[in-house]
Amino acid sequence: MLKKTAQVLTFLSLLSFVACVTVNIYFPAAKVERAAEDIVEDVYGADKGQQENSKDQSAVEIFLALVTPQQALAQSVSKADVESIKKSNSAIRGLKNTITANHKKLVPFYNAGNVGITNDGYLKIISKDGLDIKQTAELRRLVSQDNDIRDQLYAEVASSMNIPGSELGKVKAIFAQEWQEGAPSGWFIQNRNGKWAKK
Helix, strand or coil, rough: HHHHHHHHHHHHHHHHHHHHHHHHCCHHHHHHHHHHEEEEEHHHHCCCCCCCCCCCCCCCHHHHHHCCCCCHHHHCCCHHHHHHHHHHHHHHHHHHHHHHHHHHHHHHHHCCEEEEEECCCCCCCCCCCCCHHHHHHHHHHHHHHHHHHHHHHHHHHHHHCCHHHHHHHHHHHHHHHHHHCCCCCEEEECCCCCCCCEE
């Protein structure tokens, strides 16, 4: 009798473990894609003069409202969780705004072929042709700063959707695809094999 009880308990423990693993494997790809699309559109749209009226919500604000609708928040999470999500959304907006400001400064370097978009969602200096020492230093500073902010953005987006750190690579890959697809013709992008080519 004791042996059967131990077997049943072992089986139930194993079943419980498998159920937990199944829950943790879920990755909200569609939500991440929507977030990446909205953020990239806002950043790239800034230098094209496609900003809407100040009274209109930006695409990222609409996305953030969808991620944390008030009714769902009230029903499914505590007040502490609501505050945490609000902080996260505010952080995402701030990071997006910083990337947008950097992007305006980086556009001439993109256009000249000095910088490209990697296959994991970051920037890399491709060439220093046509740049003097001061411009090279400025480009290094901008790329380093932008990559740091992107790193924070990807982590914050993952955190806002309760995506574990082990899945952060998927978030970066989705953002990389959006950055590259949204880039204008003539900009350098890195393919999956690490090769660089003009779009």
